[in-house]
Amino acid sequence: MSKTILTVDDSISIRQMVAFTLKQAGFNVVEASDGEQGLQVARNNSVDLIITDLNMPNMDGLQMIQNLRGDAAYKFTPILMLTTESDDTKKMAGKQAGATGWLVKPFNPEQLLKVINKVMAA
Amino acid sequence: MSVLELLALVFVFTGGLCSGAGLLYMRQLKLSSKKVQGIKPFMGTHIQTTKILSDQLESISQDIETSISEIIQGFVDVGHLSQTQGNHIQKSLNNTGNIEHNGESVELEVFVEKVNSSLEEIIQTILWITESNAQVIAIMDDLSERGERINECLGQMDSIAKQTHLLSLNASIEAARAGEQGKGFSVVADEVCKLSNQASAFNESIEDEIIGIQQGLDEVYAQTKKMGTRDLTPIIQCQETVSILVHSLMTSKNSISTLLEEAGSQNLNISGSVQTLVQKFQFQDRTMQRLQHISETLDRIQKDMEEILVCYGWRKEHLTPDEEFLTGMLSGYTMKEERSVHKGESADTEEDDDILFFDDNLVAMQNETEIFSERKE
Known part of the structure; x- marks a missing residue:
């Protein structure tokens, strides 16, 4: 059975692009437009990996990660940040919140898939 | 001199000093106020202008996002179709070399x-x-x-x-x-x-x-x-004919296979190109964020200007913006969306006047069409 990945981004086009890349690689994809919705979708589904943006309305990526890490089901689930933010302080904040990795947009599909396979195998 | 008299003297002295400084400050403020009165209309105008610019940026962002999202969806559909086509080609390629014999x-x-x-x-x-x-x-x-x-x-x-x-x-x-x-x-x-x-x-x-x-x-x-x-000649000729037939069958099978292989590799190229194109649209997310940052700065400038108003005791609603400036801005727009945002209306509130006829007959025809569509509803 194929793995399910949750993509959280307030930009529809980014969600579409990520979903397109992942579906072509054989993954199931579920989407959310902000951290709050991301939490709901993650809790209503069994998600194997999460790719999230940082700055989003209602709840940002860091807060969503902190909340998810409190759930037993998502304590060790790989969570990747996919954001335009490249500031080191923000990256450190992401690490502290419990993110598995940090990818700076624009993303390269091959690189994204490589990273996903890497963190899923770990 | 008693302690009370001393205290009274200190109060009078400090009070005099304070009132003197206050009077001096008030005079300067009065002078400055006169000077700043001149910038009052500009403040009114530019508070409104920054608001308009910020709204315009937001409208542009939404416009870009909607359009890019539709384009991406189109490419995603093309990608799916291409994938389906690729599967069909592969299936055909697998079947071309085979023949059903005894089940x-x-x-x-x-x-x-x-x-x-x-x-x-x-x-x-x-x-x-x-x-x-x-x-x-x-x-x-x-x-x-x-x-x-x-x-x-x-x-x-x-x-x-x-x-x-x-x-x-x-x-x-x-x-x-x-x-x-x-x-x-x-x-x-x-x-x-x-x-x-x-x-x-x-x-x-x-x-x-x-x-x-x-x-x-x-x-x-x-x-x-x-x-x-x-005479055995027809039988031997029959063998030759069957041989030729089988040979041409093999040749056409090989050419079909070659064509299908080419189609398959072209299909892969199409899929790859679609994927690359879709990824190129990431500029939209980056552009939107940059526009958002500009919009946020404009909002801050607007707030700062509003704070200045408070400093001078001016009320925003009492300011008279430079109508000429704002009208100039409005007349500089070419699109109805720009005008709607400028007026603080939603972009689709204006009536659709995309088609305009100057010929009376055509105008009559257009009206008929409208009546017809109403009847249909």
Whole structure:
């Protein structure tokens, strides 16, 4: 059975692009437009990996990660940040919140898939 | 001087100083206020302008996002179609080389080899039958000759029987002439006569049988000769025709396979290009964020200006913006969306006036169309 990945981004086009890349690689994809919705979708589904943006309305990526890490089901689930933010302080904040990795947009599909396979195998 | 008097003196002194400084400050403020009164209309205008610019940026962002999202969806659909097409091509490619034989899928090459070897076997069998026929004909010729020789033998046997019969008759005559002494010999002569008659009858029946056999052999001979002399050219030509057919089948299969392989690789290229194109649209997210940052800065400038208003005790609603400036901005727009955002209306509130006719007849027709659509509703 194929793995399910949750993509959280307030930009529809980014969600579409990520979903397109992942579906072509054989993954199931579920989407959310902000951290709050991301939490709901993650809790209503069994998600194997999460790719999230940082700055989003209602709840940002860091807060969503902190909340998810409190759930037993998502304590060790790989969570990747996919954001335009490249500031080191923000990256450190992401690490502290419990993110598995940090990818700076624009993303390269091959690189994204490589990273996903890497963190899923770990 | 008492303590109370001293305290009163300090109060008067500090109070005088404070009131003096306050009066001086008030005078300066009055002077500055006069100067800043001049910027009051600009403040009003530019608070509104920054708000408009911020709204315009937001509207642009939404516009870009909607359009890019639709374009991406289009490309995603193309990508899916391309993937489906690729699967079909691969399926066709897998099936092109195979043929259904006895309920099993057999590779065309194996099938062709089987057809060729079966044909070769058939031809070899026909040739073998033809050769055997020739041998049968030779044997039949020999049998025919032997039959003739048997006939000759039968003729000789017949003449022996006849001579024996004649001899028995003569012996009977001689026995009668010898009288009583020849009686015994007469019995022998009679028996020999009977034997010769029997031999003659036996001879005749053998001859009849041999004639029957010979007639049968003649028929077999005729049929075998007919088979032996049959022309094998059409059969050999048939083998050649089937061979050519199978060869052209293989050639067309190979060319179809090549075409399908090319289509498959082109399909992969299409899929790759679609993927690359889709990824290129990431600029939209980056652009939106940059526009958002500009918009946020504009919002901060607006707030700062509003704070300045508070400092001077001006109320925002009492400011009179430079209408000329704002009208100039409005008249500089070319799109109705820009005008709507400027006026603080939603972009779709304006009536759709995309089509405008200057010919009265056309205007009438347009009105009719509108009436028709209303009726339809």
